[in-house]
Amino acid sequence: MAQKFFELIGVDFVQWKALMKHSFRLANRQTLLTSTSSHQSQKGINYALYLSLFLYLIFGFVLIGFLRIPNPFWSSLFILSSIGVMIGSMMLIEFGSIIVAPEDYHIFSVQPVSSRTYFVSKMSFTLIYVSLSAAALGLPSVIGYGYANHIRLKEFAVEPALFVAALAALVMWSLTIAMSMILLYTYVLRYVNYRRLKNALSYLQLVMSFMIYGGYMIFPVVIEKTGGALPVIKPWWVFLIPVSWYSSLLGIANGSADAATIVAAFVGVLFFAGVIPLAVSKISLGYAQSLSEGLSAQEETKFTSSREATSHFDFMKHPEDRVVAKLIWNQFKYDTKFRLAVMGIIPITALYLFMGLSKGEGLFNPFNPSWESMGQSALLYVAIVLFPVMIKESATKSDSYVASWMFFVSPANKTRLVLSLKKALLYYFVIPYLLILGVIFSYYFRSVLHAAMHAVILVLLSQLLLQLLFLPNPQLPFSAPRNVGERITLLGITVIIAPILLLGGVVLLSLFVYQNAGTYLTAVVILAIMVWFMEKLLKKRISRKMEQIEFLG
Amino acid sequence: MIQTFALKKQYDTKEAVKELSLTVREGEIFGFLGPNGAGKSTTVKMLTGMIFPTNGTATVAGFDILKDPVEVKRRIGYVPESGALFETLTGWEYLQLIADLHHLERAMASKRIEEFLTLFGLWEEKGMRLQQYSKGMKQKILISAALIHNPPVLFLDEPLNGLDANAALVFKELLKKFSQQNKTIFFTSHILDVVEKICTRIAIINEGAIIAEGTSADIAHSTGQKSLEEAFSKLTGVRDARESAQDFLEALGS
Numbered sequence: 143m144a145q146k147f148f149e150l151i152g153v154d155f156v157q158w159k160a161l162m163k164h165s166f167r168l169a170n171r172q173t174l175l176t177s178t179s180s181h182q183s184q185k186g187i188n189y190a191l192y193l194s195l196f197l198y199l200i201f202g203f204v205l206i207g208f209l210r211i212p213n214p215f216w217s218s219l220f221i222l223s224s225i226g227v228m229i230g231s232m233m234l235i236e237f238g239s240i241i242v243a244p245e246d247y248h249i250f251s252v253q254p255v256s257s258r259t260y261f262v263s264k265m266s267f268t269l270i271y272v273s274l275s276a277a278a279l280g281l282p283s284v285i286g287y288g289y290a291n292h293i294r295l296k297e298f299a300v301e302p303a304l305f306v307a308a309l310a311a312l313v314m315w316s317l318t319i320a321m322s323m324i325l326l327y328t329y330v331l332r333y334v335n336y337r338r339l340k341n342a343l344s345y346l347q348l349v350m351s352f353m354i355y356g357g358y359m360i361f362p363v364v365i366e367k368t369g370g371a372l373p374v375i376k377p378w379w380v381f382l383i384p385v386s387w388y389s390s391l392l393g394i395a396n397g398s399a400d401a402a403t404i405v406a407a408f409v410g411v412l413f414f415a416g417v418i419p420l421a422v423s424k425i426s427l428g429y430a431q432s433l434s435e436g437l438s439a440q441e442e443t444k445f446t447s448s449r450e451a452t453s454h455f456d457f458m459k460h461p462e463d464r465v466v467a468k469l470i471w472n473q474f475k476y477d478t479k480f481r482l483a484v485m486g487i488i489p490i491t492a493l494y495l496f497m498g499l500s501k502g503e504g505l506f507n508p509f510n511p512s513w514e515s516m517g518q519s520a521l522l523y524v525a526i527v528l529f530p531v532m533i534k535e536s537a538t539k540s541d542s543y544v545a546s547w548m549f550f551v552s553p554a555n556k557t558r559l560v561l562s563l564k565k566a567l568l569y570y571f572v573i574p575y576l577l578i579l580g581v582i583f584s585y586y587f588r589s590v591l592h593a594a595m596h597a598v599i600l601v602l603l604s605q606l607l608l609q610l611l612f613l614p615n616p617q618l619p620f621s622a623p624r625n626v627g628e629r630i631t632l633l634g635i636t637v638i639i640a641p642i643l644l645l646g647g648v649v650l651l652s653l654f655v656y657q658n659a660g661t662y663l664t665a666v667v668i669l670a671i672m673v674w675f676m677e678k679l680l681k682k683r684i685s686r687k688m689e690q691i692e693f694l695g
Numbered sequence: 696m697i698q699t700f701a702l703k704k705q706y707d708t709k710e711a712v713k714e715l716s717l718t719v720r721e722g723e724i725f726g727f728l729g730p731n732g733a734g735k736s737t738t739v740k741m742l743t744g745m746i747f748p749t750n751g752t753a754t755v756a757g758f759d760i761l762k763d764p765v766e767v768k769r770r771i772g773y774v775p776e777s778g779a780l781f782e783t784l785t786g787w788e789y790l791q792l793i794a795d796l797h798h799l800e801r802a803m804a805s806k807r808i809e810e811f812l813t814l815f816g817l818w819e820e821k822g823m824r825l826q827q828y829s830k831g832m833k834q835k836i837l838i839s840a841a842l843i844h845n846p847p848v849l850f851l852d853e854p855l856n857g858l859d860a861n862a863a864l865v866f867k868e869l870l871k872k873f874s875q876q877n878k879t880i881f882f883t884s885h886i887l888d889v890v891e892k893i894c895t896r897i898a899i900i901n902e903g904a905i906i907a908e909g910t911s912a913d914i915a916h917s918t919g920q921k922s923l924e925e926a927f928s929k930l931t932g933v934r935d936a937r938e939s940a941q942d943f944l945e946a947l948g949s
Contacts, residue, residue, distance in 0.1 A: 154798075156798050157795065157796050159795070160795030160796055161796075163792075164781070167783075167784065167788065168784075171824075247745070248745075249779055249780070250796075251743075251744060251745045252743045252768060252773040253793065253796045253797070254765045254769040254796065255768075256765050
């Protein structure tokens with residue numbers, strides 16, 4: 143039956159099945175939320191798609207919280223917006239794996255696959271992928287709408303009209319977003335280099351991971367704050383936002399629709415019907431070819447400024463310092479994984495700050511301690527400890543660790559290379575990060591001097607932490623394969639131990655060190671001596687370890 | 696088996712291939728040589744239907760590459776120089792995908808995959824993802840994928856890349872046997888020794904145009920050189936190899 147239908151539309155059924163199976167296989171091995179390093183995926187993650195869907199489902203349950211808003215138009219506006227952002231970002235970031243990838247052209251263009259078969263398989267997969275994601279994100283709320291009054295009024299009342307409207311809104315909105323993203327992506331690629339766009343999208347991936355993990359904590363706070371404060375009469379400008387066209391369906395089903403709501407719903411249906419044929423015209427093997435040709439043309443002009451980068455580090459005395467600085471700088475510039483690992487601290491810090499400050503206690507000020515705010519600030523100190531741990535891990539492990547052969551065949555001083563790496567991480571990443579935090583502290587402490595004094599102590603403690611991290615396992619820059627299991631364990635231990643140690647330390651500082659200038663200066667001197675002593679110890683330890691170190695490639 | 700008629704490919708102002716006309720007969724191992732950027736890969740891409748010619752046309756296995764591209768692709772096997780593979784798939788899965796795209800019956804496909812993997816010494820690694828394979832192992836998968844549907848025409852772009860000596864030896868013998876079975880092989884390589892040994896006829900392309908054609912002996916003779924290597928250098932070399940080497944030595948001494 144299916145085979146006959148496919149024959150009728152000129153699609154090779156056997157090839158369609160093979161391509162669908164292939165698409166699911168690829169999606170199950172690497173998707174947005176579970177994007178794995180090559181080393182990890184070699185071990186065989188085969189359920190990445192299902193894991194993503196499971197995370198979306200949990201997120202979908204978090205969205206049910208919006209049902210506490212009495213008006214279905216407003217509650218669905220929030221829910222559909224969240225789903226729209228998730229699906230839109232997913233489509234943009236995963237365009238290559240879900241829709242059309244330049245790699246497809248290299249492999250499929252020499253196989254006897256017609257453009258129509260390729261197109262139908264890609265389209266079918268996109269529809270299934272979007273539907274599954276939308277179902278995971280939206281079905282909990284859609285079912286919730288069926289029982290909305292029951293939830294609010296604590297009486298049993300099934301509302302089929304609201305349920306059907308919510309389902310229709312979810313389907314139309316998620317497909318409209320997906321198709322609009324296909325159009326946007328293909329349009330942007332006419333003007334922007336494919337590789338540059340992929341790099342830009344990796345930032346979006348960072349923001350999205352932050353949204354998903356942060357959403358669990360942030361949404362309840364947002365719902366708490368906005369729950370009852372929304373107007374019954376909708377302002378005109380709200381209908382300029384496309385998502386409101388689909389929320390209007392719920393407004394109609396609820397029996398509270400005015401003329402504007404009905405017109406908006408009509409516009410939504412029209413837009414949905416119009417955007418699909420436009421987007422599907424973009425999915426073809428021919429398009430994969432143009433992506434691929436564009437990519438080859440761009441490869442020639444990729445790295446033009448390496449000479450400039452060389453001169454930035456010429457002032458450094460030791461060649462090993464220059465090598466490491468140049469390497470770190472270029473990896474940060476061109477290796478998206480390394481860059482994201484470093485920049486991942488920004489959303490984490492922002493989230494922890496938000497969580498800490500949302501209770502209104504302010505940041506814990508060790509110079510004028512308020513013990514109520516201490517618990518709230520614990521998360522920020524987790525971020526401060528997490529950062530050196532994260533960057534040490536990312537700067538020693540890499541997908542291109544095989545390139546580290548150069549350290550083993552050159553007469554470079556390996557001990558010096560490791561020490562230079564530690565130094566580079568401290569100067570280029572940790573200190574700037576703590577300086578930014580110092581500015582935030584100065585706002586909450588209401589004293590620039592106190593903020594600066596606290597930042598100095600944190601710099602010394604972070605330096606000690608970096609030394610401690612290098613002590614048991616000194617490694618050359620980007621010289622070991624990534625192992626995600628190991629990383630998660632390390633981060634897990636850090637998250638548990640860090641607040642206890644560091645917050646305990648900050649309490650001690652608060653009670654005994656920050657009380658007067660004398661004790662503060664003594665503490666700084668003691669910490670500086672500890673850093674100096676650790677450096678000596680580290681140097682000896684690294685020298686011993688480097689005699690035995692072997693190339694892992 | 697392969698015929699091109701004034702085949703041309705133009706990128707903006709650059710003519711990558713200039714009105715190329717050539718014929719490769721059934722059972723021939725045709726060596727297609729040229730320096731980097733001469734137009735070899737562009738020609739192969741046009742003949743395999745990866746890109747469209749700007750002008751002219753060609754037939755492969757009796758089908759026009761523009762009018763019947765899918766029919767052409769059913770009858771060709773291609774080993775690309777780029778080595779592009781879906782690296783998150785295992786070796787077995789990749790070959791199964793290609794077999795499905797060629798409508799190979801499941802049992803037959805599994806049997807062939809098993810045989811290829813065993814012959815290439817990859818049976819133990821069949822469940823490993825391709826990203827974990829070495830360069831040579833990936834090349835063996837690419838060769839297996841090109842052969843799995845037993846095509847009458849093979850396009851091989853640097854097929855010996857990364858192969859170990861034993862695998863290369865087996866592969867070269869295999870090409871000779873294919874030729875005896877009347878399969879047509881379009882062979883592109885920079886390794887002139889190999890081309891000289893296995894190709895029955897050779898064409899040299901430079902700046903998008905064929906500059907010499909014939910057996911390796913014919914080409915050497917026509918240029919007044921002793922070997923194909925020397926003839927190639929004379930026909931395509933911008934500078935004398937000895938002079939270039941001397942300049943390198945002088946640069947090291949400065």
